[in-house]
Amino acid sequence: MxxxxxxxxxxxxxxxxxxxxxxxxxxxxxxxxxxxxxxxxxxxxxxxxxxxxxxxxxxxxxxxxxxxxxxxxxxxxxxxxxxxxxxxxxxxxxxxxxxxxxxxxxxxxxxxxxxxxxxxxAPDTVLGTGTQTARAAIDGGLIGRPMSASAVMVTPGHERWHPHPDFYYAPGGGPLLDMGPYYISALVHLLGPVRAVTGAGSRLRAERVIGSGPRTGEAIPVTVDTHLTGVLEHTNGALSTITTSFDGVKTTASPIEVHGEAGTLAVPDPNYFDGVVRLFTLGGTEWRALEPRAGYAEGSRGVGLVDLVRADDERPARAGGDVALHVLETMTSLLRSATEGRRIELSTTVERPVAVPLTPVGQWKG
Incomplete structure (x- = not known):
């Protein structure tokens, strides 16, 4: 070294x-x-x-x-x-x-x-054992050919806990640009790039009230949509639906589910590195938890930078700018689609990043 x-x-x-x-x-x-x-x-x-x-x-x-x-x-x-x-x-x-x-x-x-x-x-959370174990299950054929996926993020809004939440409700903020990178990055790792999108959006109220910190009780304006939903058409033919919302209270939906001909995967929250991946196979009677089989074990924010430092011409960075640009175009195209009321084809594509083998914490953190 x-x-x-x-x-x-x-x-x-x-x-x-x-x-x-x-x-x-x-x-x-x-x-x-x-x-x-x-x-x-x-x-x-x-x-x-x-x-x-x-x-x-x-x-x-x-x-x-x-x-x-x-x-x-x-x-x-x-x-x-x-x-x-x-x-x-x-x-x-x-x-x-x-x-x-x-x-x-x-x-x-x-x-x-x-x-x-x-x-x-970022996000490098998708390099953890949660998303990467789900990817290994898909690549290993445990659900057969993947056909569709759903991604759901519902919260009443970050002003409840963040002391300075203004940027979440200004251009560049909103639930899609804030939280969408986690979910769309995970979908790209799981199913590959997106070729076209269709989106819709709404806004529950015109202002929010800060709920913590020195500005508690202060009202801030909302100038972006706070509920976005859309359909992603993946290059491999799979269809994903995504919902990101600062307007809901709670949901029982799995953060991500991937459906294939032979089974369904329940994928843990991509805002976190780990979590249990569950599999329900065709003809089965119950969900089965999968042991971690891929990803940076006990990952934490910054592992993507370490991965970038270790990358070379043979193995590009897994949380690289190419993936981030494709995810950004997917999100901004969803926002455009919501405004213009039409399907939008993307101009970028990307290779699925190289999968992360199961890597003990001592091997990536030193």
Whole structure:
């Protein structure tokens, strides 16, 4: 093993803690610098990571020993920060979604290719034992030919727990762009790329009330649809239905179900790395739990960046920019379809990422 891969983190909001818990003491990664619009937050985080320096965004991007920028800013800033990092000769790993618009996402991927640097993007949860065990079951023929799938995410809204939920209800937010990356990325891993979509959307109310933190009781405007549903036509002929909602209270639906000629798989929530995969076979009488058979065991956010660092010309990054761009086009096309009332064919496609063999935590986390 050579010197650790040096990472600079931009954006130190709520999600950053999960990444830093994974990466701060990883033997293959070194957190060289951190940056945030709040300089005091940068200083406080840097003080918890040996060797890390609190910098401005500009100085972090200019630092020559930073090899990869971990972009954890709000969605509206994803493209700008990623493009600036690429222009500085850095690889980028960005929190989902890749960008707010498909055009911006395509610019990130194309500029990275021209610059000879790599792009990775969350979610990496789909590399855990939950989604990967389900994929192994499909690839192993346990449900026969897969014909269809359903994906369901229903919640009353993030303002109930997030102290600053404004961006969830502004352009670039909403349940599809926020949570859809988990479900659509999982469907791509399970069933392959999407060729066309049809979508519909609605909005329950014009404002939301913050339920926690220093702004409790403050009303914020809602300027995006908060319930999206759609049909994904996969290249292999399978049809997936997806529902993402900030308007419901609860659901009994499995997060994902995949139906084949010989059986059905109940797939755990792709917002998490693990969970039990259940199989019901044709002619059977009950669900059967499958033992984990693939994926990064005990995965945690940041494993996708480790996977990117380990990738090479023989094995591309599994949470790569190509997958993220295809997922982004799928989502933005669903939003367009909901607005325009028509079926939309996608311009991108992608190879299913290389499956993750069952990898004990000690082999990926060190």
């Amino acid at each position: 050579g010197d650790p891969h040096r990472v600079g983190v931009v954006g130190l909001g709520v999600i950053s803690r999960a990444y830093l818990d994974t990466l701060a003491d990883h033997p293959e990664v070194s957190i060289a610098a951190v940056a945030d619009l709040d300089a005091s937050r940068s200083a406080a985080v840097a003080a918890t990571i040996p060797g890390a320096e609190a910098l401005s965004v500009e100085h972090l991007l200019a630092r020559p020993d930073v090899q990869t920028v971990l972009n954890l800013t709000i969605p509206a800033a994803h493209a700008d920060i990623s493009l600036a990092a690429i222009d500085a000769g850095k690889n980028v790993y960005v929190e989902k979604p890749l960008a707010v618009t498909f055009a911006d996402g395509r610019s990130v991927v194309e500029r990275a290719a021209s610059a000879g640097v790599r792009v990775g993007c």
